[in-house]
Amino acid sequence: MSDSILRFENISKTFPGVKALKNMSFEIRRGDVHVLLGENGAGKSTLIKILTGVYQADEGGTIYLNEKPVQIHDILQSRKLGIGTVFQENSLIPHLNVAENVFLTREIRTASGTIDWKRTYEECERWIRELGVDHINPRTQVRRLSVADQQIVEIVKVFSQNPSIIILDEPTSSLSEHEIKNLFRIIETLKKKGVTFIYVSHRMEEIRQIGDRATIFRDGELTGEIENCKTADMDEIINMIVGRTLEEKFPARESCIGEVLFEVRDIQVPNTIYDISFRLHRGEVLGFSGLVGSGRTSTAKAIIGAIPRTSGEIYINGRQVRVTNPAEAIANGIGYLPEDRKVEGLILSKSVKENITLPSLKRKFSKGVILDAKKERKTAEEYREKLRIKTPGINRLSKFLSGGNQQKVVFAKWLCSEANIYIFDEPTRGIDVGAKSEIYQIINDLVGKGAAVIVISSELPEILGICDRVLVMRDGRITADIDRRDATQERIMSYSI
Numbered sequence: 001m002s003d004s005i006l007r008f009e010n011i012s013k014t015f016p017g018v019k020a021l022k023n024m025s026f027e028i029r030r031g032d033v034h035v036l037l038g039e040n041g042a043g044k045s046t047l048i049k050i051l052t053g054v055y056q057a058d059e060g061g062t063i064y065l066n067e068k069p070v071q072i073h074d075i076l077q078s079r080k081l082g083i084g085t086v087f088q089e090n091s092l093i094p095h096l097n098v099a100e101n102v103f104l105t106r107e108i109r110t111a112s113g114t115i116d117w118k119r120t121y122e123e124c125e126r127w128i129r130e131l132g133v134d135h136i137n138p139r140t141q142v143r144r145l146s147v148a149d150q151q152i153v154e155i156v157k158v159f160s161q162n163p164s165i166i167i168l169d170e171p172t173s174s175l176s177e178h179e180i181k182n183l184f185r186i187i188e189t190l191k192k193k194g195v196t197f198i199y200v201s202h203r204m205e206e207i208r209q210i211g212d213r214a215t216i217f218r219d220g221e222l223t224g225e226i227e228n229c230k231t232a233d234m235d236e237i238i239n240m241i242v243g244r245t246l247e248e249k250f251p252a253r254e255s256c257i258g259e260v261l262f263e264v265r266d267i268q269v270p271n272t273i274y275d276i277s278f279r280l281h282r283g284e285v286l287g288f289s290g291l292v293g294s295g296r297t298s299t300a301k302a303i304i305g306a307i308p309r310t311s312g313e314i315y316i317n318g319r320q321v322r323v324t325n326p327a328e329a330i331a332n333g334i335g336y337l338p339e340d341r342k343v344e345g346l347i348l349s350k351s352v353k354e355n356i357t358l359p360s361l362k363r364k365f366s367k368g369v370i371l372d373a374k375k376e377r378k379t380a381e382e383y384r385e386k387l388r389i390k391t392p393g394i395n396r397l398s399k400f401l402s403g404g405n406q407q408k409v410v411f412a413k414w415l416c417s418e419a420n421i422y423i424f425d426e427p428t429r430g431i432d433v434g435a436k437s438e439i440y441q442i443i444n445d446l447v448g449k450g451a452a453v454i455v456i457s458s459e460l461p462e463i464l465g466i467c468d469r470v471l472v473m474r475d476g477r478i479t480a481d482i483d484r485r486d487a488t489q490e491r492i493m494s495y496s497i
């Protein structure tokens, strides 16, 4: 008997102006964690959306489930077939609470037919404990949760449906080591029970940690298959993904740290962050590490005035400045790249070009009241090239771009605004391995020109690879200030938990 649970045969998908998938054929074996790899825009999510009935494939292809051809018309049908999916985009309903979201459309009922809230909350709590994220309360409204916690709720929701195939499209993109470890532990347990996983990630180290077999996509075509992820050569995989030899993951930089450019004293947000004080120098890349929920994003938001602080002072070049809202932050040269790009960073209904140039239109592209359209276009084109934003053109609406390419647009927008103090919240979240190193190079260039950069990141290799100094946060406080030379993953972790 064959152990193939899923088989794709000649799957193609055409969008206006883009052939997202071209004759994809491969199979997935029962009980495997099958990893899909490829650059931003390679077609991974499109294949997943075809498998879940969100999109219909072009004529001529077939999907076999347990060796039987299936036609999947919508997400409900895919769920009935035992396929559970954590999509790349958040699909939760913001004004419902955690438990309501988890059990939406499959409510637990009492004998008399009313919703059994006691059991609903118990079940939800059980999964939250399994994932080791006890700080999430099943009664909290989803819109009040951080991006990372929302991602965890999506995972809880799908796992609690007991599917036989679980698709995870970048489930760890905003999780930190701790939560990822728990997630992987659960995946291993479910695997032993025969559950099959389809797993998408741009975090290279995860391929070996969790993967069994892998399929590599490039421009919608299959370019490589890995029989055993545990023994595969990582450099070779990276080359297959990007289609060229990648020089260095973390481009080298001569550290040249100047005087104090930016200082924060005693920032407080009640019940969130306490006594946050630190200094940031010209030419310095300062990392913020910590578990999900440790207060890193709240710190950034309190600094730029996006959430109100009850105390705290901000100094630039030794002079106290008033920053009580994001507009004042921009006026003082503080640029903040938010972690939640969909909500805070990108206007989906506007073009790539408009998104990149919008915040700097007045300052950079206008002569009096006249807009310098040529310069605007040229700048957008430059960023598109530099960051390898995959789109048929800069006039394309952002909503048609793949997740990672949307991230790149938001990144370009903040670069274009030309601040001299940058706060990047998870700058490479969802970005492919090739473009990641471009982003590190850009960060190097910024500090090389005398800017100062804060990088909030849940990826420890990234923190160690690009930062001069690391602040670790736990429960809303800074617990350590470690020089790059003394920083190790273990040391950072020891201050995080």
Ligand SMILES: Nc1ncnc2c1ncn2[C@@H]1O[C@H](COP(=O)(O)OP(=O)(O)OP(=O)(O)O)[C@@H](O)[C@H]1O
Binding pocket: 015, 016, 018, 019, 020, 038, 039, 040, 041, 042, 043, 044, 045, 046, 047, 088, 390, 391, 400, 401, 402, 403, 404, 405, 430, 432
């Ligand atoms: N609804 C759509 N309309 C038009 N084009 C689309 C649509 N969805 C995806 N595309 C295009 O199809 C291609 C593949 O996109 P897809 O989202 O599958 O990439 P991906 O491999 O998941 O990338 P990422 O790693 O960034 O998530 C991209 O060029 C994208 O712009």
Ligand SMILES: [Mg+2]
Binding pocket: 044, 045, 046, 088, 169, 402, 403, 404
């Ligand atoms: Mg995708």
